[in-house]
Amino acid sequence: MAARIRSILTGSTTVAAAPAASIPVLPPGLAGSTEHRLVWWRKTVDPHLEPPDLPSTVDVRVVLPEHPRFDGLRERLKVAEVAFRSVPHWIEEELVSSVGPAGGLVPVVASAWLSEVGGLVPDRCDPVGGDGALAALLAFEVLWDLHEPVDPATVPDSTPADRLVPAEWLPFLSFPLLNPAQSQAAPHILDTDEHLLVAAPTGAGKTTIGKLAALRSILQDGRKAAWLVPQRSLTDELNIELEAWRRNGLRVERLSGEYAVDIEKVREADLWVATTEKFEAICRTGSLQAALGEVGCLVVDEIHLLGSPGRGALLEALLARVRGAESPVRIVGLSATVSNAAEVAEWLQATLVTTTWRPSRVTWQLPVLPASTTFAGGSRMREQAVVELTERHTAESGSVLVFCGSKRNVRSTAMAVAASRGAPVHTAAADDVDELTKVCAAVGVRMHYADYEHKHAAERAFRAREADVLVATSTVAAGVNLPARAVVVRDTKIGGEPMDTSTVQQMFGRAGRIGAGETQGWSYLLTEETERAAWQTRLVAGYSVYSRIYDSLADHVLAEVLQARITTLADAQAWWVETLAHAQGDDDLEPVQAAVDFLVAEGHLTGVRRGDDLVLATTDLGRLTARMMVSTYTGQRLRRTLGLLPVPQDPDSAEDALSLVLAVAVPELAGLPVAESVRPAVATAIKAGGRTSRITHTTSIKGLGSSASTAPGDLAWAALLVTARSPHLFREPRRVVAGIPVATVHPVLEQAPRYLSWLAAQGVLGTVHPWIAIVAADLDQRVRWRRLVPRRGAGRLLWLCEQMATRARAKDLVPAMWRSAVDSGLRAPDWKPGVPPTGCELDQAGYTALLRDRVTGATIVEGETGAVVSGLAGAAAVAWRGKVRGPVVVTKATTDVDNPRDPESDADAGVAVFTRRGDYRATGWLAAYDRLAVPEDDPEPPPPARRPRRGFGAA
Numbered sequence: 001m002a003a004r005i006r007s008i009l010t011g012s013t014t015v016a017a018a019p020a021a022s023i024p025v026l027p028p029g030l031a032g033s034t035e036h037r038l039v040w041w042r043k044t045v046d047p048h049l050e051p052p053d054l055p056s057t058v059d060v061r062v063v064l065p066e067h068p069r070f071d072g073l074r075e076r077l078k079v080a081e082v083a084f085r086s087v088p089h090w091i092e093e094e095l096v097s098s099v100g101p102a103g104g105l106v107p108v109v110a111s112a113w114l115s116e117v118g119g120l121v122p123d124r125c126d127p128v129g130g131d132g133a134l135a136a137l138l139a140f141e142v143l144w145d146l147h148e149p150v151d152p153a154t155v156p157d158s159t160p161a162d163r164l165v166p167a168e169w170l171p172f173l174s175f176p177l178l179n180p181a182q183s184q185a186a187p188h189i190l191d192t193d194e195h196l197l198v199a200a201p202t203g204a205g206k207t208t209i210g211k212l213a214a215l216r217s218i219l220q221d222g223r224k225a226a227w228l229v230p231q232r233s234l235t236d237e238l239n240i241e242l243e244a245w246r247r248n249g250l251r252v253e254r255l256s257g258e259y260a261v262d263i264e265k266v267r268e269a270d271l272w273v274a275t276t277e278k279f280e281a282i283c284r285t286g287s288l289q290a291a292l293g294e295v296g297c298l299v300v301d302e303i304h305l306l307g308s309p310g311r312g313a314l315l316e317a318l319l320a321r322v323r324g325a326e327s328p329v330r331i332v333g334l335s336a337t338v339s340n341a342a343e344v345a346e347w348l349q350a351t352l353v354t355t356t357w358r359p360s361r362v363t364w365q366l367p368v369l370p371a372s373t374t375f376a377g378g379s380r381m382r383e384q385a386v387v388e389l390t391e392r393h394t395a396e397s398g399s400v401l402v403f404c405g406s407k408r409n410v411r412s413t414a415m416a417v418a419a420s421r422g423a424p425v426h427t428a429a430a431d432d433v434d435e436l437t438k439v440c441a442a443v444g445v446r447m448h449y450a451d452y453e454h455k456h457a458a459e460r461a462f463r464a465r466e467a468d469v470l471v472a473t474s475t476v477a478a479g480v481n482l483p484a485r486a487v488v489v490r491d492t493k494i495g496g497e498p499m500d501t502s503t504v505q506q507m508f509g510r511a512g513r514i515g516a517g518e519t520q521g522w523s524y525l526l527t528e529e530t531e532r533a534a535w536q537t538r539l540v541a542g543y544s545v546y547s548r549i550y551d552s553l554a555d556h557v558l559a560e561v562l563q564a565r566i567t568t569l570a571d572a573q574a575w576w577v578e579t580l581a582h583a584q585g586d587d588d589l590e591p592v593q594a595a596v597d598f599l600v601a602e603g604h605l606t607g608v609r610r611g612d613d614l615v616l617a618t619t620d621l622g623r624l625t626a627r628m629m630v631s632t633y634t635g636q637r638l639r640r641t642l643g644l645l646p647v648p649q650d651p652d653s654a655e656d657a658l659s660l661v662l663a664v665a666v667p668e669l670a671g672l673p674v675a676e677s678v679r680p681a682v683a684t685a686i687k688a689g690g691r692t693s694r695i696t697h698t699t700s701i702k703g704l705g706s707s708a709s710t711a712p713g714d715l716a717w718a719a720l721l722v723t724a725r726s727p728h729l730f731r732e733p734r735r736v737v738a739g740i741p742v743a744t745v746h747p748v749l750e751q752a753p754r755y756l757s758w759l760a761a762q763g764v765l766g767t768v769h770p771w772i773a774i775v776a777a778d779l780d781q782r783v784r785w786r787r788l789v790p791r792r793g794a795g796r797l798l799w800l801c802e803q804m805a806t807r808a809r810a811k812d813l814v815p816a817m818w819r820s821a822v823d824s825g826l827r828a829p830d831w832k833p834g835v836p837p838t839g840c841e842l843d844q845a846g847y848t849a850l851l852r853d854r855v856t857g858a859t860i861v862e863g864e865t866g867a868v869v870s871g872l873a874g875a876a877a878v879a880w881r882g883k884v885r886g887p888v889v890v891t892k893a894t895t896d897v898d899n900p901r902d903p904e905s906d907a908d909a910g911v912a913v914f915t916r917r918g919d920y921r922a923t924g925w926l927a928a929y930d931r932l933a934v935p936e937d938d939p940e941p942p943p944p945a946r947r948p949r950r951g952f953g954a955a
Helices: 002-009 068-079 130-146 167-172 180-191 206-220 232-241 243-247 263-268 276-283 286-292 303-307 312-322 341-348 375-394 407-420 433-441 455-463 501-508 532-541 550-562 569-577 590-601 620-627 632-644 651-665 676-687 714-725 742-761 770-784 795-804 807-823 844-852 924-929
Strands: 039-043 059-065 083-087 094-099 105-112 195-199 224-229 252-255 271-275 295-301 330-335 350-354 361-365 400-403 445-448 469-472 486-489 520-525 605-610 613-618 859-862 866-870 876-881 894-898 909-914 920-922
Touching (some): 180 195, 180 350, 195 206, 206 295, 232 271, 263 286, 303 330, 303 501, 330 341, 375 407, 407 433, 407 469, 550 569, 550 590, 613 620, 632 651, 651 714, 651 924, 770 795, 770 924, 795 807, 876 894
Parallel strands (some): 059 083, 195 350, 224 295, 445 469
Antiparallel strands (some): 094 105, 605 613, 876 909
16 A cells, blocks of 8 residues: 555655755846956965065955964064055955956956864865856955954944834834834834835844834824734734833734634734734634734835745745735845845835844854765864864954754764864764754753754753853844854755755854954855855845745645635736735736646635626635645645545545555655654654554564565654553653654644545545545544544544533643543543533533534434435535545435445445534445544553652652
């Protein structure tokens, strides 16, 4: 079965080819800005450098370290009348020259040297010309201007906030002064109603600008405001910062995927702080449409992430709705410096406010490492370079933030830095997180990555300067605000993929942050000699925002039809004209036409021809898919693959098949990396079918061949099997389940329920085979409530507990109701009507209505050609024979349901009944999901015996 599933999915997803290793092209405007003239510009770390003897027509400049060792060179340069700049912590060696052998003008050529870091011997690298050399010239100019001596009298002062904003706003601001960037933006926010795009360097105080925009909407205009941030960690950070707003009477609600939504609180809130994904989900919720109509301002943090492959398309579709001069919602976009900010502002029809001011000066450098042919060798060189760069700054009581491309590199780099400080790292294995944390923390080194359980303690220690080195993955770059004096970017790839320019710029922006009390910052990107010119070109060119909407265009068209902003094909074409993709030159209407055709073909939309136009409407499947924010393309893969499989003959094979299809067909699950050390445990869990009782010396995969590469989706498949078959492992919090770190499987258990719920909800629609809907419904509940140790068939009982609890309180109420029911001997939600049980949040009428939406009273009597369903009206009955299923039949008091015809006359037949609210029942082996399995049906190890009590209180 596994081989067949993988063969069905093979080739259905196009994998983009890796980009060729070449020097990027500078934008025409930037390339044309460099005047072709005689230059000899040298960055040096050689104290014995002799000033060149060149004609007076040549522009000669030198950048050198600000160190006493270079006093002699400075004197020689003064005598030779050569301009120079002294820069603290300078380590680059590079020559940019357009001087030919006879002193004539030639095309610019740039040559770098290997950097003297980590014990490397400086050696000249191959020269580069063309855009690589022009980028080197521009980089030198940026550096030269950055370190031009500044007259303190010309530095702009901060402005008292009460000069620019109403006095009643002052309690909501963190500081009584507005810095120059904030002072420049404030009049645009207060005195106009126009959309704004504020582009400013990292650290320029854009959060205060966002606060002013939100306060204008709430306090002056009497409307709500919404503040969108790209990551959950930023909702946490902003939520804490806005605590003062709550104390001053404003209602602030945080909305992100990990927090249940209290609809009433959301309606009443003055300010919503939300991730883009959560805000879009609210836009698709009918019950909140009135509250959305009260939003007067949309503050979009990190708006340059419009160009992000992951979340850019969703943000673009959202902004396309509210852009334009006539919009009732004001957009205030906060952006880091991007090279095409004016283009984005023009698309938004917004005023662009740009500032180059920032409270500290940040110098970036690209230390050059020799090209390495082995991963281990290259990794070792990078660690040695990190150690030396870290020592340079911590020796002066500075803090250093080190970014790595993987958590494995985080651990090994932290060990290297700690070892250089005398820590006994040899006593801690790289995978012994607790011991490694203890050893590193003892010498002021901390770690930070997404699923690291000590990351919040690491943040606190770094902020309090109890640790002066933090080694982290890229999550800190755009997430938690952890400023430092110096930033070292160890790797140029994340998870094997090249890092994008915006990520590096965000990392660089952490250096010299005013929040750390710094006035200067230093940023380093470690590059091999073969990639340095390309990176220098990217950083000089800057990050540009380009539309990412193509890959998920059908999803956004469907969302617009759901919200009635698109009702015809002509509307869809008009909507397309509003997108950034169209503004950036795509005038072809074919993409949106193809998206509509796909949605109609997949059953998400209906299209009725009316004259020359096509009237569009969402189907039940379309509404379900859009509101659950399931990708239509992923949904197609799931339904297509499951539909091609033979109908399973028992629950075990059904759960194996469904969990594997989910693991391989959903990109977020299939693409999860598996650490080499975890691969044997993953393979063993799959071989044992997720049952730890079957993991023995004979089934364990170890020794020869145990480290073979895992296939895409194996981690997710193993996690789902273990969760379904060995839920007792989750009874108590633990770090490892079946040999797999819990932190590693967490993304699976967080993402999978959404797709299982989507499949389960299609049972009543008849758009998937009943076995798929019922097994998905049961697995969905068992995965989400795994800590309750639910066995097979627990889904219906857990479903009713959820229905009795409000969503906001489900986490607290469902466990108590579940335990009460199970302790009472209940195995299914089929009790008689009466007084609602303890913990039920529904009133008597709501509770009675819920009980009527069960399948409790249904009776299914099978015959030779079909079945008779009685005792339940208004439900959906579906009959099947083999893979062929019949139409949905709405049940009456007594309903005949005919089995469909199937060429395979000997195929098994059956009938399933679904209610609109989510209950179900079926014949055959699917009856195993009617009620909770007893231990002998689905064995599991008993809970560990309690140790006898001793001492005080012992019996």
